[in-house]
Amino acid sequence: MDHNARLCAKNHVFTRRMAFIGATAASSGIAVASWQTSLASDFADPKATGHGIDEPPVDDTTTAIRACLEARSDALSRGDRKAFVATIDQRNPTWRRIQGDVFDLSARGGLGAAAFYSPVRVQEKPFGYVKAFLEVSTARGMAPGERTAWIFSRQSDGTVLHAEPTNDELGMRQTTTVGGIVLSHYEWDADILDRVASVAQRAWERVSSVIETPETIRPIISLNPTYAAHSGLRGFSTWAAYLPGSRTTVLLRSLESFGAGPVTMSESEDSRLLIPLTHELTHLANDCILSIVKIPHWMSEGLAEYVADNFRTREFVSAVASNRQWSLDKASEIIEWGSDVSRGYTGNDVSLAYAHASHGTRYFIERFGITRFWELAREFASSRRWADSFLTVTGVPWNDFGADWFRWSKGISAS
Numbered sequence: 447m448d449h450n451a452r453l454c455a456k457n458h459v460f461t462r463r464m465a466f467i468g469a470t471a472a473s474s475g476i477a478v479a480s481w482q483t484s485l486a487s488d489f490a491d492p493k494a495t496g497h498g499i500d501e502p503p504v505d506d507t508t509t510a511i512r513a514c515l516e517a518r519s520d521a522l523s524r525g526d527r528k529a530f531v532a533t534i535d536q537r538n539p540t541w542r543r544i545q546g547d548v549f550d551l552s553a554r555g556g557l558g559a560a561a562f563y564s565p566v567r568v569q570e571k572p573f574g575y576v577k578a579f580l581e582v583s584t585a586r587g588m589a590p591g592e593r594t595a596w597i598f599s600r601q602s603d604g605t606v607l608h609a610e611p612t613n614d615e616l617g618m619r620q621t622t623t624v625g626g627i628v629l630s631h632y633e634w635d636a637d638i639l640d641r642v643a644s645v646a647q648r649a650w651e652r653v654s655s656v657i658e659t660p661e662t663i664r665p666i667i668s669l670n671p672t673y674a675a676h677s678g679l680r681g682f683s684t685w686a687a688y689l690p691g692s693r694t695t696v697l698l699r700s701l702e703s704f705g706a707g708p709v710t711m712s713e714s715e716d717s718r719l720l721i722p723l724t725h726e727l728t729h730l731a732n733d734c735i736l737s738i739v740k741i742p743h744w745m746s747e748g749l750a751e752y753v754a755d756n757f758r759t760r761e762f763v764s765a766v767a768s769n770r771q772w773s774l775d776k777a778s779e780i781i782e783w784g785s786d787v788s789r790g791y792t793g794n795d796v797s798l799a800y801a802h803a804s805h806g807t808r809y810f811i812e813r814f815g816i817t818r819f820w821e822l823a824r825e826f827a828s829s830r831r832w833a834d835s836f837l838t839v840t841g842v843p844w845n846d847f848g849a850d851w852f853r854w855s856k857g858i859s860a861s
Contacts, residue, residue: 482720482755508565510606511578511598515563518608522552535599535609540674544704545608551682562586563596572634573615574600582708592710595702610672610704621666626650630695631669638701641716642669649724656753656816659731664694667723671700679705686722688729690738696726724754735820740827743778748807749819751800757808758801759858765798766855773848777802805858809851814840 514533521529527549534545562583569577576598581590599609616632623629624643627650631639646667653659670676678687678697685706687697699706701715709715728750732738738746751757765771772780780799783789811819818839826835836844 482717505568506604507568507576507600507606508578510600510604511565511568511576514598514606514608515565515580519562522549525553533608535607538610538612538672538674541610541672544673547682562588563594564590569637571597571611573611575609575611576600576606577702579702581711590711592708594704594706594708596704610674613672613674616672616675626664628664628666629669630666631700632671632675634671635669635700639669641701642667642698642719645716645719645723649720649727652724653727653731653753657728657731657735657749660734663731663734665727665730666695668695668697669700670697670705671703673705682707685719686726688726688733690729690733693730693734696723696730698723698726721754721756725750725756728753736823736827741823742774742826742832743781744774744803744806745819745823747781747800748803748805751804752807752811757804758797759805761798762801762805762855763858765801766858770798771852771855772799772802774802774806774851777806805855806851809854810847813850 518530518533521527521533530549531545534542536542562585563580564583565578566581567579569579571577577595578598579595580593582592582594583590597609597611598606600606611634616634619630619632621628621630622639622643625647627643627646629639629643629646631642635642646665650665668676670679673679676697678689679699682705685699689695689697698719701719706715709718729738729746732746732749777799780791780795781803783791784796785791785793807819822835822839825839826832829835833844836842836847840847842850
């Protein structure tokens with residue numbers, strides 16, 4: 447069994463990370479595709495959603511939220527865990543753990559340790575909760591560079607605590623069908639459901655336009671407003687995740703939740719979801735056509751990035767120019783292991799491996815066509831002999847293809 451066969455024989459559960467698949471087209475160094483641009487233009491200006499307000503509101507709730515945020519910031523700056531915990535609603539065990547991790551990361555200088563949060567609008571939520579729309583700056587008095595939305599719980603003494611609702615408060619899941627997509631959600635997310643539906647439809651239209659998806663596929667997008675809502679979404683940078691083998695379900699962070707994270711002042715939360723959701727829906731379609739674990743990682747992840755137009759061209763061009771281009775076998779290995787400490791790969795290495803995978807897939811499809819892509823996937827899934835499968839389907843030895851791809855990549859760098 448060759449190297450790719452050994453990699454693909456392992457049936458790992460894949461959790462996609464925002465740092466790897468969630469980069470915007472602008473940050474990845476490619477022109478924003480028309481299907482992405484048209485989506486972004488559909489959404490309201492940030493000021494229409496409460497952000498970008500010149501004068502922040504003054505009322506009891508906003509004052510209480512500001513006091514909680516200042517106490518939180520002060521506790522983080524002093525490394526005072528007890529004071530930090532005092533700003534957190536303790537009723538939700540998962541939320542307590544997540545915020546403990548926040549403190550630990552901030553103590554090491556990560557996760558916006560020095561950030562200053564200022565409320566600009568509040569929205570009432572059920573069970574005594576309030577959603578606060580916040581502007582984020584690097585320090586007090588500095589112009590905001592990002593914005594986000596957090597949940598706070600009202601206390602009997604008029605104060606508030608940083609919170610997430612419990613599973614009991616979220617209640618039972620409901621389903622809403624929009625076009626050919628099923629949204630699984632809680633009543634809690636009723637205020638953002640239409641926006642998610644619009645993103646989901648655009649993402650699925652994109653996948654279906656590139657891949658001939660079976661008509662029987664009806665994707666289920668599971669919206670998750672809290673960390674406790676689904677165990678498949680963990681960490682601070684996981685926006686979306688396909689559940690391998692389900693052939694139905696993609697998990698998605700709810701808009702305007704702590705897990706969704708901040709966006710820049712000029713960015714739409716809705717349009718930011720488009721790339722990771724398209725990526726994960728591509729995995730779903732891939733799995734329906736052919737089990738995703740039976741093909742090399744550079745093909746499965748490369749296809750998902752290819753469909754999402756998330757090529758990370760700036761990273762790739764820089765790597766090629768500095769003679770850091772890897773083989774596609776190497777890219778598969780890095781994607782397989784991620785930033786595993788024992789392997790010595792970093793998050794930057796993993797992101798670059800995705801850039802290799804997306805460009806490798808692009809080169810293959812431009813040279814042989816997407817029909818051959820699926821023929822190769824099926825042949826390898828059956829034979830488990832990569833070099834033989836590649837030669838049978840393409841008529842080109844695998845090593846020769848690798849050399850051709852290297853030369854093609856140099857052309858991208860030169861242009």
